[in-house]
Amino acid sequence: MLAIEEEEEKNIFTGLELIEDRGKQVEAHVGALTYEGLESPILLAQDSAGGCGGMKWEAADVMIDYFIWKHKEASEFLENKTVVELGAGTGLVGLAVAKLYRTKKVILTDQMPMMNLMQENIKLNKLEERMKAEILNWGEEIPEGSELLDVDIVLASDCVYLEVAFIPLLETLLALAKKDTVIYLAYKKRRKADKRFFQLARKKFELIEVQDDPKREEYNKKGLRFYIFKRK
Ligand SMILES: C[S@@+](CC[C@H](N)C(=O)[O-])C[C@H]1O[C@@H](n2cnc3c(N)ncnc32)[C@H](O)[C@@H]1O
Numbered sequence: 266m267l268a269i270e271e272e273e274e275k276n277i278f279t280g281l282e283l284i285e286d287r288g289k290q291v292e293a294h295v296g297a298l299t300y301e302g303l304e305s306p307i308l309l310a311q312d313s314a315g316g317c318g319g320m321k322w323e324a325a326d327v328m329i330d331y332f333i334w335k336h337k338e339a340s341e342f343l344e345n346k347t348v349v350e351l352g353a354g355t356g357l358v359g360l361a362v363a364k365l366y367r368t369k370k371v372i373l374t375d376q377m378p379m380m381n382l383m384q385e386n387i388k389l390n391k392l393e394e395r396m397k398a399e400i401l402n403w404g405e406e407i408p409e410g411s412e413l414l415d416v417d418i419v420l421a422s423d424c425v426y427l428e429v430a431f432i433p434l435l436e437t438l439l440a441l442a443k444k445d446t447v448i449y450l451a452y453k454k455r456r457k458a459d460k461r462f463f464q465l466a467r468k469k470f471e472l473i474e475v476q477d478d479p480k481r482e483e484y485n486k487k488g489l490r491f492y493i494f495k496r497k
Pocket residue numbers: 316317318319320321322323324325351352353354355356357374375376379401402403421422423424426430433
């Protein structure tokens with residue numbers, strides 16, 4: 266387990282505090298999401314029956330737009346990389362990355378209730394050869410030898426939203442991050458408490474706002490932030 270917890274005073278995480286602007290429940294449906302710059306739409310099954318991850322969240326667009334732009338600049342950017350998405354929900358960001366780049370592998374991860382949706386979305390987009398879905402509960406030890414412990418890129422879209430999950434999420438980020446691992450984390454500022462996550466993160470990671478994102482200002486105005494985390 267991570268030293269972060271010991272360094273902190275007690276009673277910071279006061280219990281499950283769900284966000285209020287989660288949006289309406291989404292009935293199960295399949296749709297086609299079109300992004301300018303992406304050759305074909307992403308087919309996406311959404312269904313909030315299994316939890317909040319069953320629908321697309323705002324921060325996903327920040328990352329997808331960035332990776333589309335980056336692909337135009339340098340199509341080899343994520344070539345041959347092993348990518349893992351944390352708290353993937355529908356898996357939208359990972360799907361976009363796999364469609365854009367000749368990645369080695371893109372692994373979508375989330376908790377058990379999201380497993381079917383992630384698998385369905387991989388199939389819908391015919392990406393089974395280069396993608397897979399796995400269960401990864403933040404804070405739980407990743408078994409030795411797991412391919413998750415050998416990834417180049419970590420994606421986390423809208424994963425900073427639940428105070429009780431701040432430390433487990435950081436523990437997982439730390440477990441995955443080696444010297445050269447790049448973590449892309451986009452999030453929507455919702456509550457003051459979110460600051461706590463970033464204070465804790467700065468103890469272990471260098472946090473850099475993604476400077477070359479052409480949509481940075483536009484998204485910042487909507488309270489969306491996009492960072493790169495690198496292990497200190
Ligand atoms: C707000 S949703 C974001 C979903 C998706 N990344 C997006 O941007 O559309 C947060 C996701 O984190 C997942 N999550 C929450 N707590 C988790 C935990 N302890 N371990 C793993 N995943 C978790 C949820 O199941 C959910 O899919």
